[in-house]
């Protein structure tokens with residue numbers, strides 16, 4: 511088992527539940543009006559921690575505001591300028607993510623570590639295969655990543671700092687996998703797992719699930735992120751879904767839906783697109799089925815808490831496994847969301 515790292519109120523490693531992370535996709539200077547509702551939705555979908563780029567201390571006030579309003583621990587992502595890390599800690603972030611290799615002289619990283627120690631802030635040493643030191647390349651990328659992380663850890667430990675998480679990411683799935691395995695065999699610091707720059711929803715989900723799933727099944731990994739060229743809501747959904755599939759997370763919204771085919775009398779494909787994020791955002795612990803026809807519709811509807819399914823030429827709403835009433839396809843969205851909202855009341 512790894513040691514435990516505290517990220518604000520959240521425990522990482524040491525037997526704590528594996529957490530899901532994402533990274534905000536908008537600059538701090540352009541915080542959206544829907545920021546609060548979006549954070550609430552991400553949290554309900556299963557996000558435990560969220561990272562923000564902090565490239566400029568001109569955004570000090572915005573970062574303070576984010577920390578104040580965010581319902582999850584906030585992580586500041588720092589590259590190059592060590593002073594941004596110090597400033598982010600003054601804003602109240604729970605964790606700093608740095609790659610000491612691009613911070614410059616060692617004393618600059620040490621200043622960050624000293625302040626993190628004073629403030630009880632965690633640090634993630636985030637190494638990417640694309641930005642490794644020139645020295646030691648002959649030993650191969652995996653060993654170079656692991657040895658580099660261990661060297662940075664020793665800098666931190668020499669200052670008495672152990673509140674450290676490590677990530678060793680690469681866009682190559684096997685490299686990410688091997689680096690995490692080798693690190694876990696040599697260190698008891700918790701790992702944040704991810705395959706970086708993994709492409710769009712389909713490629714990222716395949717590459718990340720294959721890589722992260724194998725590691726998590728071996729007990730390796732304390733936090734995860736799906737890196738998707740797409741929405742951060744998709745990243746959180748994928749992360750939470752993987753943990754549930756592996757039995758590492760319980761509860762939450764389970765959606766059962768058919769792929770649709772020529773037999774359908776209800777457009778399950780289009781309908782799921784319309785309602786999926788809204789269902790996940792309820793944060794409810796229940797099962798919803800969305801099915802196209804009578805071949806598998808009634809069966810799945812019986813096993814779900816709420817369902818919408820086509821049967822013959824008609825569409826039916828089910829509650830608790832029983833037909834509740836016939837509805838039109840046009841009113842399906844409203845009826846389903848109402849039934850979900852009423853569930854458990």
Ligand code: SF4
Nearest residue numbers: 768770771802803805
């Ligand atoms: S439930 Fe019906 S519409 Fe959906 S995939 Fe199965 S046969 Fe096709």
